[in-house]
Amino acid sequence: MAGATFGILGPVQVRAADGREIALKGKEAAVLTTLLLNVNTPVPRDRLIAALWAAAPPSAVSNLQTHVARIRKALASDLRLFTTGSGYLLEADEEDVDLLVFDREVRRARADMRRGDLVAAIRGFQGALALSRGRPAEGVQVHDWMRERLAELAERLVEARLDGAEGKLGAGMPAEAIGDLRPLLAEQPLCERGWHLLMLAYVRTGQRHRALEAYQRARTHVVAELGVEPGLDLRRLHAVILADDLRAAEHGPRATVCQLPPDHADFVGRRDEVAAVTGNLLSAHGHGAPAGTAVPVSAISGQGGAGKTTLAVHVAHRLRHEFPDGQLYIDLRGCERHPLDAAEALGRFLRALGLDASRLPADLDQRVELYRESLADRRYLMVLDNAADEAQVRPLIPGTRGCAVLITSRQRLAMLPATRRIDLDVLPxxxxxxxxxxxxxxxxxxxxxxxxxxxxxxxxxxxxxxxxxxxxxxxxxxxxxxxxxxxxxxxxxxxxxxxxxxxxxxxGIAIGYQGLPAQAQRMFRRLGLLEAPDFAVWAGAALLDTSEVEAEQLMEELADIRLLEVAGHGPGGQVRFRFHDLIREYARERAEADETDGARSAALERAFSGWLDLAQRAHQRLCGGDYRVVHGDGIVWRPDAKAAEHVVADPMAWIEAEAAGVVAGVRQCAALGFDELCWDLATSTVDLLQTRNSYTAWRTTHETALRSARVSGDLRGQAAMLTGLARLCLALDDLDGCGLALEEALELFDKAGDRHGHALTLVHQAELHRLRGRDADALACYEQAGDALTRAGDRSTEITVMRGVGRIHFRTGRLELADTYIRRAVRTADEIGDVRSREFTRIVLGEIVLAQGDPAGAEGHFGQALGVLDALGFPSGVAYASLGLAEARLARHDLADAERLLEQALAIYRDIDDKIGQARVLFTRAQVWHRQRRLDAAAALLNEIVAMCAAIQAPSRQGMALRLLGDVHRDAGDLPAAVAAWRRALTFLRVTSPPEAGKVAALIERHTA
Missing domain, CATH: 1.10.8 (Helicase, Ruva Protein; domain 3)
Structure with missing residues (x-):
């Protein structure tokens, strides 16, 4: 059934199917104009609102709905206007909208002109221009982007008029061309192409003087309005007419060619990229760029679907008027198995430039010569979309600077001259x-x-x-x-x-994958099996069971075509790669379709074995040997020596880079039933994660591996994971949780007959007893573990025992004995290269030296430990050393520096959520405030510390805080409160520190006598 017809090439015109003219005014006319300019394309509601109002009223949505309803009512069944999503879609046949007919006729006319059929071209342009009834949408008020769209439409009408005039010139009708051009230039006095054509037309009618007058009029307008001389084409034509070289003047400009795909009306973002590409391409005309002769090239690279073509086409449309001779576009099909041949691409461009197909040479070099000759001293923008490589696009680069080239490719085209490369990431x-x-x-x-x-x-x-x-x-x-x-x-x-x-x-992803060699496809598929967020080259080598050299070449090949991304650099500057999420899913799909279950399983087992091997090397470097852990039966694949060297050189940098990969690996091992590999990988990273205070990763790996070990019935695995979780509870001040985990771990190690694992667990139980103030129980556990540790040669854990025993002696006032144990622990750590244990133990030595009355000597120990642990990247160790330094400064009455160091330590302890550490820092701060006679503040802080220590079951700290609280109350003159605090302190100190309990008992006796 026939519908309504619409006219927008002049005042908006609407006719119903029965011939009635429908009058639309105001906002209804603006709504229809917006829909007609986007006919057969959905227009979002917010875009319509922006077109209708400069500042949308609160009722804009309901007002828009009212205007649409009125349009529908006016046209009834003659109108195909639909609501789509939250916008509107106006559907119309081509013959029913003058703009669609205009575009069709202009396309046909330009095609006729390129074929040399000028009579048909002239007829086509005349038919198209006959549709114009004035300024597009004349009298309709629109805003925002729609105003620009109407301005662009007016420019398209001008270009069609110019093309028609050029066609008449070519057909030997210069007088008719003059008749077309004079009124056009009266409306568009800055149109240099129009003046160029008018000058040629005058020359061809024998009116040389009028041609020269036309140039002067053109120059006057351009200089007055723009402050610059006319363009090169116009100046050159003027020069040849002055020289009376009419033959040269006969070669007028070709018809403007625009092969660009439509711009996206919903283009968003990419502001920096648009500015970079635009600025580079404009340098073709000397805008904001140093003088030069090279053709500017912008190459946009990125993964499939990132919007490379969208960005390129958007920029090309913005720059159309900067390249008035034309814009050539071609899809080079670079991601397909058979990219477009450069000779074929040149053939298409040469035909678009007006050359007869029968005259095109077959030889590539001859086509390049003809192409560059055709573009010489012209202003063309070439958009080379989806390029395969430099070799494909190099012949398509013009020879003169007035032209510019915009390339898109999945590869970074690094070898092209004068190229500004833009790496396009996903959208923010x-x-x-x-x-x-x-x-x-x-x-x-x-x-x-x-x-x-x-x-x-x-x-x-x-x-x-x-x-x-x-x-x-x-x-x-x-x-x-x-x-x-x-x-x-x-x-x-x-x-x-x-x-x-x-x-x-x-x-889009499949195109890149299908063009890869078989080995690169295999690498892509198997990397997709990994759930690690990023990975190093050695992981790819493990998956293919090949060398790192070959793996790196294959992974770089994948990165070149954006099937992989460079994620950064790991230890030793090694490149790390990652997948975009959607590309990873495609890789996994291909692996599941093209690889057997056995091949996938074997590849992953090699990769996880590689992680385990490197984790063990990092642990051994950190702890001075393969100490403090129990392991499974073995490793089935080891990375190359190069990867191992980087791990040994900086184990903390390795765990920083690989922590997420380890967590993902443990999860995948559990899912695949690699239960022993699963728990071994988890336990081998404990000390590394603890040093980094990576508590979340620690918990995730151990809880995952524990479930896996329980399912498989692996007693050693269960016990190892429970011990690791107990250590985590200890670090997080969950003493009850620690105790429960240790009890079960001891029982399981005993059942498995693993004496080393049992001894390790006893040492952690001793640490728990020590923190709870149960010194006798702690010493018994240390002693019981000693023989098994010696037999296992676990010297690093022996250091923990020596340090724990030394601390107990220190707390109970046996300073000389404590000093002996701690110094022996420092020497042992130094001998085996356990840097972390050595410096951590040195802090305890500093505390002992400080208690012996040598604050300067203590500062030396604390300062050395602080520097080493900071370089190692051990946050809790840095905080512990800073606290020790603060206590030494307090002993030397340097209260200001003590406060600074305390603030530094407190910030770290809060960041890692170490409550015991926070309590120690706050206790020292209370001492500082006590010295400063800030007694009310000190008392409030000490009450806070007492509550904190009660919550985390730290009786020793609770007793010391109550003892100092009593001192503060005494100095404030509140003796009853002081005695009450001392008596509460005594109940804790009698168990945890008998020497200190004696001092408090004496205080109570003295002040109550």
């Missing part, structure tokens, strides 16, 4: 959300902003994925964002969900 979340809103409507996003952010993150912030997700939602208005989020949350089916119509993310 905010821009991705804006893009989603442009597709489904900003108000729908505003209703659920958190869901919108979640959705774009599930799309990996990849523009193509966001567009597809938005299209699915727009096509299904009954879906909310949560519905699609649920579908995308299953990573195994995410790629299947990210398809709509002919567009899908999977296809």
């Amino acid at each position: 979340v905010a821009d991705a959300v804006e893009l989603l809103g442009n597709i489904i409507g900003a108000e729908k996003v505003a209703e659920a902003p958190s869901d919108a952010r979640t959705l774009v993150r599930l799309c990996g912030e990849l523009p193509l994925a966001v567009r597809i997700a938005g299209a699915k939602l727009a096509a299904r208005p009954h879906w909310d964002l949560g519905h699609l989020i649920t579908r995308l949350s299953d990573t195994r089916g995410r790629l299947g969900q990210l398809s709509h119509g002919s567009r899908e993310v999977r296809a």
Whole structure:
């Protein structure tokens, strides 16, 4: 059934199917204008609102709905205007909209002109221009982006008029061309192409003087309005006419060629990239760039779906007027198995430039010569989309600076001259959300902003994925964002969900994969099996069971075409790689489809064995040997010596880089049934994670491995994980949880007959007893563990025993004995190269020296430990040493520096959530305030410390805090409160520190006598 017809090439015109003219005014006319300029394309509601109001009123949405309803009522069944998502779609046949007819006729006319059929071209341009009735949408008031769209349409009309005049010139009709050009230039006095054509037309009618007058008029307008001389083409034509070289003047400009795909109306973000590309390409004309002769080239690289083509086309449209001779575009099909041949690409460009196909040489070099000759001293922008490599695009680069080249490729084209390279990443979340809103409507996003952010993150912030997700939602208005989020949350089916119509993310990834050699495809598939967020080259070598040299070459090849990304650098500057989430899913799909279960399992076992080998090396370097841990039966694959060297050189840098990979590896080992590998990897990283205070990773690995060991019935694995969890509880001040885990671990090690594991667990139980003030129990555990540790040669754990015994003697006032044990522990740690234990023990030595009355000597020990532990990256050790230094400064009455050091230590302890450490720092701060006579503040702080120590079951610290609280009350003149605090302190100190208990008892007797 025939529908309404619309005219926008002049005042807006609407006719019903029965021929009635429908009058639309005001906002209704503006709504229809906006829809007609986007006919057959959905227009989001917020875009319409922006076009209608410079500042949208609160009632904008309801007002817009009213205007749309009035348009529908006016046209009834003659109108195909639909609500789609949160916007509107006006559908119309080509013959029903003058703009669509105009575009079709102009396309046909330009094609006729390129073929040399000037009679048909002239007829086509005349037919198209006959549709124009004045300024587009004359009298309609629009705002924002729509105003620019109407201005662009007016420029398209001007270009068609110019093309028509040029066609008449070429057909030997210069007088008719003059008749077309004079009124056009009266309207557009800055149109240099129009003046150029008018000058040629005058020359061809024998009116040389009028041609020269036309140049002067053109120059006057350009200088007055723009402050610059006319362009090169116009100046050159003027010169040849002055020289009476009419033959040269006969070669006028070719018809403007524009092969660009349509720009995206919903383009968002990329401001820095647009500015960088635009600035570089404009240097072709000397804008803001040093003088030179090289053709500027901008190369945009990035993974499939990142929006490379969208960005390139957007920039090219913005720069159309800077390249008035034309914009050539070609898809080089670089990611396909058979990229477009450079000779074929040149052939297409040469035909677009007006050369007869029958005259094109077959030889590539001859085509390059003809191409560059055709572009000489012209201003063309070439958009080379989806390039394969430098060899493909090098012949397509023009020879003169007036032209510029914009390339997109998955590869970084590093060998092209004068190239500005832009690496295009995924969109920032905010821009991705804006893009989603442009597709489904900003108000729908505003209703659920958190869901919108979640959705774009599930799309990996990849523009193509966001567009597809938005299209699915727009096509299904009954879906909310949560519905699609649920579908995308299953990573195994995410790629299947990210398809709509002919567009899908999977296809873009598949193109790159299918063009790879077999070994690179295998590397890609197997890397996709890893759940680690990033990985080093050795992991790829393990998966293929090959050398790191070959693995690095293959992984770099994948990175070149953006199937992998460079994630940064690890120890020794080693490159680390990662997947985009959606590419990882595709890699996993291919692995599951193309690899056997056995091949996948073997590849992963090698990779996890590699992690275990490196973890053990890092542990041994940190602890001076293979001490403090129990292991499974063995390792099936070892990385090359190069990877091991970097681990040994800096074990803490290694765990910093690999912690997330270790956590993912433990989880995968558990899922695959590699239970012994699972718990061995977890226990081998404990000391590394503890040094970094990586408590979350520590807990995750151990709880995961414990479940796995329980399922398989592995007693040693269960015991090892329980011991590790007990150590974690100890670090987090969960003394009850520590005790329960240790009891079960001791029983399991005993059943498994593992005497070394049993002894290790006894040492941790001794540490628990010591912290609870049960010195006799602690000493008994240390003694019981001693023989087994000696037989196992575990000297690092023997250091822990010596340090624990020394601390007990120190707390009970036996300073000389404590000094002996601690110095022996320092020497042993130094002998075996256990740097961490040595410096940690040195801090205890500093405390003893300070108690012996030598604050300067204590400062030396604390200062040395602080420097080494800071370099090692041991936060709790740095805090412990800073606290010791603060206590030494306090002893020397340097209260200001003591406060500074305390603040430093407290910040670290709070950051790592160490309550015992915080209590120690606050206790020393209370001592400082006591010295400063800030008695009320000191008393309040000490009450806080007492409550904290009660909560974490630290009786020794609780007793010392109560003792100092009594001293503060006494100095404040409140003797009853002082005695009460001392008596409470006595109940704790009698158990944890008898010498200190004696001093407090004497105080009570003296003040109550």
